[in-house]
Amino acid sequence: MxxxxxxxxxxxxxxxxxxxxxxxxxxxxxxxxxxxxxxxxxxxxxxxxxxxxxxxxxxxSQPLDLLDESQLKQLAPSLPAILVKPVIDSTNQYLLDRVGELSSGAVCLAEYQVAGRGRRGRQWISPFGSNLYCSMYWRLDAGMAAAMGLSLVVGVALAEWCEAFGGDGVKVKWPNDLYYQDQKLAGILVEMTGQAGEAAHLVIGMGINLAMPAQAAEGVTQPWTNLQQACGVLPARNELVADLLNRLQQTLLQYEAQGLAGFVERWNRLDNFLNRPVKLLIGPNEVRGIARGINHQGALMLETETGIHPYLGGEISLRSDA
CATH class of the missing domain: 1.10.10.10 (Winged helix-like DNA-binding domain superfamily/Winged helix DNA-binding domain)
Structure with a gap:
């Protein structure tokens, strides 16, 4: 090491x-x-x-507002554990390796990830101290099937958190991203372990661009933006992070009580691609249509020439047909 x-x-x-x-x-x-x-x-x-x-x-080039573990614990006292690891391979992997030792709601944060990862095994660019790299462990007693759509719920929580700080234009992108003015602001990666018929052990990873400098994003191949651009002046970083952790904990408790059905309207209000022409990529195949939000199973509703159909897999292209 x-x-x-x-x-x-x-x-x-x-x-x-x-x-x-x-x-x-x-x-x-x-x-x-x-x-x-x-x-x-x-x-x-x-x-x-x-x-x-x-x-x-x-x-x-500019001062750093570093994460402070003791301050975060004071600001988010209901969480069972908050660990700040300045340098780490991956916050998600750190929690996945310790699932049996954790209480539900435990959090790992980092200033820099050596091997941060996004959806489908992609690299997540993680420069030191300029963004937020955070993972939360959550035990879902209802089992793995109940975890369907969890990334959508987390997306709603993040977008509403941004709105609370002035980011009224922050939107969600199915199934696991945040956008501002059609540029990527944050990504969500939910990883799960467990056996059928038993509790699901979930690790919810979030990468949020707070103030990423342009030179640190040379490996990013899509349009991106920062929370500062979406919200303007932000509070101190530890206060911002603690507010997110408290909000996420409350959202997950709501999800346990209501299921995804309680979030469909909230998602559709925030949907970046609602009623816009999109391309849905499913492996080598491509489906073109108009995005019509999500249904109660979290499926993307896509209107094509043959009607409106639900899709549970795939990824919306960043390039619309418009």
Whole structure:
């Protein structure tokens, strides 16, 4: 396991957005300025925009508002566990590996993911400290069949959370994304373990672009945006995250009580593609039609030349037919 202690100490020092000399940083960490320079190069690879000015030292392009585990626990006291892992392979994988040890509602957050993943095994770009990488474990006693449509429910919770902070134009995209002005804002990945007839163990992963710098998104192949652009001025990051965690917990409790039926109207109100021409990709096949929302099973209702049909699988193309 790689020891990231010195690099995290450097980040905490640089987080104020002020200049720090290589000599002062070296004295703090007990290493040479050359060693500091090598650590800075790694931090730049993590997506941090650090620059150096001769005679002044190193500085972040803007201050960092770092996650604080103790503050999050104070702001979200009803959650059984909140773990902040500054550097991690994947928050989802961390919880999946510990399902038997967790209480329902346990949360893992990270500043940087080495191997963040999205739907269908895609990579999730995860630069340090600029976005939100969060996973919640949830035990669903009703079993695996009851988990159908859970990503839609989480999408509704996230979109309504954005609305609460001024993001009135934030919409949901079937089955698991958030959009703003037809640009991707967030993704949801629900992974599940369990046996038939037993409780379902769910790990709900969320990747939300808060203030991702353009240079950190060079590997992103689709239009994207940040929550700052959708909402304007945001509260402090820990307050923002705690509000999301509290809202998500309450939404999942509602889902247990009401099922997906209690969320269909909420979803259709927020549907980014409602009544718009779309392409539904199902493996190598493509279905064109008009999106008409979802039904009570969470299926996409697509109007084609032969009528309105439900589809439970596939993915809406980012390119509409319009």
């Amino acid at each position: 790689v020891e990231h202690g010195p690099r995290l100490t450097l980040i905490r020092q640089l987080a104020d957005g002020q200049f720090h000399s290589g000599q002062a940083l070296g004295e703090l960490l007990g290493m040479s300025r050359a060693a500091i320079a090598k650590h800075i190069q790694v931090l730049q690879q993590w997506g941090l925009d650090i620059y150096r000015v001769q005679g002044k030292g190193y500085c972040l």
